[in-house]
Amino acid sequence: MEWTILGAGALGCVMTGLLRQRGESVALMLSERHRGHFHPSLELITLTGAHQLIQSRPRFPEHARTVECLLVFTKAYQVVDALKELRHLPASTPIILLHNGLGVAEKVQALFPNNPLLAGVSSHGAIKERDWLVRHTGKGETWLGPLNDAAKTWSHLVKPLEKALGHAEWSDDIALHQRRKLAINAVINPLTACNNITNGQLLEPRFADVLEQLSEEVYQVMSRLDGDKAETQDAFRRRLQQVIELTSSNHSSMHQDLAHGRPTENEYISGYILANAGNQPVPVCSQLYQEIERKSGTAKPAQRMQH
Numbered sequence: 372m373e374w375t376i377l378g379a380g381a382l383g384c385v386m387t388g389l390l391r392q393r394g395e396s397v398a399l400m401l402s403e404r405h406r407g408h409f410h411p412s413l414e415l416i417t418l419t420g421a422h423q424l425i426q427s428r429p430r431f432p433e434h435a436r437t438v439e440c441l442l443v444f445t446k447a448y449q450v451v452d453a454l455k456e457l458r459h460l461p462a463s464t465p466i467i468l469l470h471n472g473l474g475v476a477e478k479v480q481a482l483f484p485n486n487p488l489l490a491g492v493s494s495h496g497a498i499k500e501r502d503w504l505v506r507h508t509g510k511g512e513t514w515l516g517p518l519n520d521a522a523k524t525w526s527h528l529v530k531p532l533e534k535a536l537g538h539a540e541w542s543d544d545i546a547l548h549q550r551r552k553l554a555i556n557a558v559i560n561p562l563t564a565c566n567n568i569t570n571g572q573l574l575e576p577r578f579a580d581v582l583e584q585l586s587e588e589v590y591q592v593m594s595r596l597d598g599d600k601a602e603t604q605d606a607f608r609r610r611l612q613q614v615i616e617l618t619s620s621n622h623s624s625m626h627q628d629l630a631h632g633r634p635t636e637n638e639y640i641s642g643y644i645l646a647n648a649g650n651q652p653v654p655v656c657s658q659l660y661q662e663i664e665r666k667s668g669t670a671k672p673a674q675r676m677q678h
């Protein structure tokens with residue numbers, strides 16, 4: 372089987388490299404700006420600093436009917452537009468969404484009602500140094516699971532992924548993994564982006580109060596969505612602390628997007644908390660959401676949620 376990666380950015384190219392290193396066949400579905408250009412091999416800088424040339428097959432939307440398995444690595448706000456271009460995708464082709472944030476899968480399900488729809492949650496780290504040069508910055512876990520009934524028979528996909536990525540596991544409740552990741556992102560990303568700090572600086576005493584207030588708001592909203600599967604607040608605090616420590620020298624993805632004048636995933640992270648807060652007050656989350664929107668100026672995501 373050939374994997375097709377939609378989203379030849381930081382994570383998509385690193386995943387291409389890791390899959391190719393294990394002999395998997397990989398095609399890269401490219402955006403329009405790459406059409407008509409020479410496509411060099413991509414260069415992967417591995418965790419040990421080695422440079423490796425990775426061959427993959429360039430593809431464009433007119434090749435959609437040949438796609439056997441689609442891994443989607445665009446930003447959350449790009450997923451729907453990117454998939455709309457693939458209208459000839461066979462109904463049997465599984466679509467695996469790997470973006471951060473929530474609120475996109477429902478739209479994809481409406482666009483492709485018959486395709487197996489899966490989600491993936493990955494804690495690998497990747498940076499794009501420039502087009503076709505990417506750095507693998509951290510090895511993490513990857514979880515895959517079904518978002519609709521048609522996807523439930525695709526658990527065999529984790530085997531080759533596990534070989535290539537070091538860890539990959541199937542979860543029948545992938546939505547829970549997605550919500551747990553979102554809860555972490557909803558605390559770290561807006562705070563680091565608004566304050567122009569690394570993840571580790573969040574542990575400085577000057578951020579203790581705001582970190583605690585935001586964690587409380589995010590925990591209350593997300594634990595209500597998790598119902599009887601909700602973790603305790605202490606478990607959430609420990610998990611948050613662990614991610615901050617493990618990624619202490621990193622700039623969060625939202626910090627990087629803002630710093631480079633790119634659109635952010637604010638709508639799908641803090642926006643998701645606001646959209647699901649119901650009657651619960653979320654003043655800190657709301658202020659941070661507004662501040663990120665203000666700082667990113669007109670560079671707004673194309674699709675907006677209701678809240």
Ligand SMILES: NC(=O)C1=CN([C@@H]2O[C@H](COP(=O)(O)OP(=O)(O)OC[C@H]3O[C@@H](n4cnc5c(N)ncnc54)[C@H](OP(=O)(O)O)[C@@H]3O)[C@@H](O)[C@H]2O)C=CC1
Pocket residue numbers: 377378379380381382383400401402403404444445446447449452453454456469470471472493494495496497498499624636
């Ligand atoms: N980077 C990381 O370490 C991690 C990222 N994530 C999540 O993974 C997702 C991807 O992140 P990241 O790789 O950093 O993002 P990037 O912005 O580096 O990559 C996104 C890629 O999607 C491509 N793209 C956008 N629209 C289209 C389209 N219509 N057709 C084809 N390609 C398109 C862009 O192409 P082009 O620029 O060529 O036009 C870009 O290369 C995000 O949701 C992020 O939050 C999760 C864990 C870790």
Ligand SMILES: CC(C)(CO)C(=O)C(=O)O
Pocket residue numbers: 471555556559560570614618621622623624625
């Ligand atoms: C875990 C964290 C916060 C690491 O920086 C991340 O996922 C992100 O930056 O989006």
